[in-house]
Amino acid sequence: MYITCLDLEGVLVPEIWIAFADAVGIPELRRTTRDEPDYDKLMKYRIDILKKNNLGLKEIQQTIAKIDPMPGAKEFLDELRSFCQTIIISDTFSQFAGPLMKKLGQPTIFCNELIVSPDGEITGYKMRCEKSKLTTVKALQSIGFETIASGDSFNDLGMIQASKAGFLFRSTESIIKEYPQYPAFTEYSELLNAIKKVTG
Numbered sequence: 001m002y003i004t005c006l007d008l009e010g011v012l013v014p015e016i017w018i019a020f021a022d023a024v025g026i027p028e029l030r031r032t033t034r035d036e037p038d039y040d041k042l043m044k045y046r047i048d049i050l051k052k053n054n055l056g057l058k059e060i061q062q063t064i065a066k067i068d069p070m071p072g073a074k075e076f077l078d079e080l081r082s083f084c085q086t087i088i089i090s091d092t093f094s095q096f097a098g099p100l101m102k103k104l105g106q107p108t109i110f111c112n113e114l115i116v117s118p119d120g121e122i123t124g125y126k127m128r129c130e131k132s133k134l135t136t137v138k139a140l141q142s143i144g145f146e147t148i149a150s151g152d153s154f155n156d157l158g159m160i161q162a163s164k165a166g167f168l169f170r171s172t173e174s175i176i177k178e179y180p181q182y183p184a185f186t187e188y189s190e191l192l193n194a195i196k197k198v199t200g
Contacts, residue, residue, distance in 0.1 A: 002199045003140055004080060005133070005159055007151030008090035008109065010034070011169050012073040013100050016092060017046065020063045026053060034172050037154040039091055043125055056120035057095060064096055069103050076188035077104055084148075084199050087140075089133045091155055093125065110136055134158030148198055150191060165198040167191060 009015045009032070021029035028049055036042040050056065080086050088109040090097065095114050101107060112132065115124040129135045137147045137159040149156070149163040152171040160166030160182060168176060168184040169191055176184045185191045 001085075001145050002164075003085040003087060003145040003147055004195055005087050005089050005137055005140070005147055005149045005163070006077075007133075007153065007156045007169075008088050008092055008097070008100070008111075010152040011150065012077065012088070012104060013069050014067055016060070016064060016067065016096055019067055020060050023063045024053070024055060024059065033091065033153040033155040034175070039155055047122055047124065050122055057114065057116050057122055058120050060096065060122075061099075064099055067100065069100070072188045074104050076192060077107055079192060080195065081107065084195065085145075087136075089136050089159065091132065131158055134162055137162050148195055150195075165194070167194055 006012065015032050017032055018030050021027060026049060029046060031042060031045065033039060033042065036045075077086065086107060088107055090109060090111045092111050093114045094111055095116070097109050097111050101109055110128060110132070112128050113126045114122050115126060117123050133151075133156060137149060140147055141162075147159070147163040148165045148167075149159040150167040150169045151160060152169055152175075154175065157179065160168070166182050168179065168182050170186055171184055183194060185194065
């Protein structure tokens with residue numbers, strides 16, 4: 001019994017924070033988990049910038065409404081789900097993910113939650129669990145699943161390392177170089193074929 005665990009941003013949809021940074025003209029918000037492995041540090045940095053610039057959830061959601069999945073992502077996901085159970089495990093937030101899941105055909109997603117004040121200011125965030133990607137993969141293994149994992153960033157490495165098969169997808173050159181034991185792909189067809197080989 002296999003289950004595939006996929007990252008969301010950078011794998012199926014563009015990076016939300018990068019799109020928002022470009023929309024509002026604040027290059028500092030382009031930092032992602034590809035640049036900063038410490039997620040708590042990254043989120044505190046982002047929330048601080050939002051506060052200083054008087055930006056809240058509404059402004060980010062306006063940008064998300066204009067984001068489409070990467071070309072070929074929905075077709076890849078549809079085919080993958082036709083032969084293998086699939087869960088998207090993301091460090092994004094339910095307030096961000098909803099509109100994107102509709103565009104991807106409503107796949108299952110496990111993500112986190114933003115803490116938002118009544119006026120729309122993002123004041124904090126709540127992780128679903130500690131080391132959410134690794135913890136989720138281990139939990140799935142504990143109930144009888146063999147896991148396959150793929151992602152592009154530092155925060156995906158835990159679930160990739162813990163899985164029966166792990167693949168980097170559209171990752172950075174530095175991560176690919178540092179973790180040469182994991183096949184690195186840039187095309188959905190390559191990733192799909194690699195998963196098919198594992199599931200037999």
